[in-house]
Structures are given as structure tokens and as C-alpha cells.
Amino acid sequence: xxxxxxxxxxxxxxxxxxxxxxxxxxxxxxxxxxxxxxxxxxxxxxxxxxxxxxxxxxxxxxxxxxxxxxxxxxxxxxxxxxxxxxxxxxxxxxxxxxxxxxxxxxxxxxxxxxxxxxxxxxxxxxxxxxxxxxxxxxxxxxxxxxxxxxxxxxxxxxxxxxxxx
Numbered sequence: 001x002x003x004x005x006x007x008x009x010x011x012x013x014x015x016x017x018x019x020x021x022x023x024x025x026x027x028x029x030x031x032x033x034x035x036x037x038x039x040x041x042x043x044x045x046x047x048x049x050x051x052x053x054x055x056x057x058x059x060x061x062x063x064x065x066x067x068x069x070x071x072x073x074x075x076x077x078x079x080x081x082x083x084x085x086x087x088x089x090x091x092x093x094x095x096x097x098x099x100x101x102x103x104x105x106x107x108x109x110x111x112x113x114x115x116x117x118x119x120x121x122x123x124x125x126x127x128x129x130x131x132x133x134x135x136x137x138x139x140x141x142x143x144x145x146x147x148x149x150x151x152x153x154x155x156x157x158x159x160x161x162x163x164x165x
Contacts, residue, residue, distance in 0.1 A: 042073065042076065045068055045076075045110050048155060049111050049114055052111055052151055053118055056114065059121070064125070070133070071133035072133075074134075079093060084141060088141040095148075112145075112147035113144060116143065116147050
């Protein structure tokens with residue numbers, strides 16, 4: 001497959017899937033800051049990152065002021081379809097669909113994506129961190145899935161309080 005063909009397949013698969021599973025709420029601007037909107041999801045992600053790796057959170061959010069809107073917005077709204085190759089995207093979507101709370105696992109996975117890059121992120125300045133998070137490096141998605149499951153097991157009860165808001 002060429003890159004263009006893969007992107008075309010990915011796009012044609014993504015839209016119906018996203019519409020059916022996530023629903024139209026994420027596309028209604030007035031709901032972006034509601035409990036189920038994209039704004040709330042980014043807040044949940046940053047709160048979870050703060051619990052998982054406070055020094056990294058403080059560097060990215062407070063010192064560098066690297067807003068999740070610059071990278072996590074795309075991750076969350078497109079269900080990571082732009083960050084990985086199609087077979088990996090399908091594997092990730094399988095995990096999202098298998099989650100009993102549907103897309104709570106997406107938040108854990110996005111947090112894992114940041115945490116597994118912690119060493120590099122802690123060394124980088126704003127520009128390099130922006131580039132890294134917007135152009136996520138190639139990685140075995142099973143490493144991310146394992147890390148996301150670790151985070152989920154460690155913080156699931158606390159995170160349920162965050163998600164319930």
C-alpha cells in the first residue's frame with residue numbers, strides 16, 4: 001500500500017466508526033466544554049498526567065505552557081488514527097471498544113503516550129516537546145497498551161471521580 005492509499009482507507013474507516021461510537025457530541029461546539037466534550041477530555045487527560053507524573057505535568061503545563069489543545073485535541077477527536085499506522089490503529093480501536101466504559105481507556109492511552117516519552121520530554125524545550133507530541137515517534141503500540149493498563153489499574157478509582165464530573 002502507498003501512504004495515500006492507506007490514508008484514504010483510514011479516513012473512510014474512521015468517519016463512520018467515530019460517528020457511531022463517539023457520537024456527534026464531540027462535533028457540536030457548544031458541547032465542547034460539557035462533561036462529555038473534548039474540552040473535558042483534555043482536562044481529564046491533564047489531571048491524570050499530574051497524578052501519574054507530576055514533574056512531567058508541571059514542566060509541560062506550568063513551565064512550558066504546552067497546552068493539550070496543541071496535540072491531544074487531534075489524538076482524542078481522531079482516536080489516534082493520525083498517530084499510528086493502520087494496523088496499529090485497528091489494534092488500539094479494538095482496545096477502546098473492549099473497554100466497558102467505552103472510551104475511558106482512550107484517556108489512559110493518551111496519558112501513557114506522554115509518560116513513555118517522559119525522559120525525552122523532560123530534556124526538551126517547548127519547541128522540541130511540541131514537535132515530539134504533534135509528530136509522535138514510532139513505537140510498539142503494545143508498549144503503550146501495557147503502560148495504559150498499568151495507569152488504569154493504578155488510578156482507575158480516582159479517575160472515575162474525574163470522569164463522573
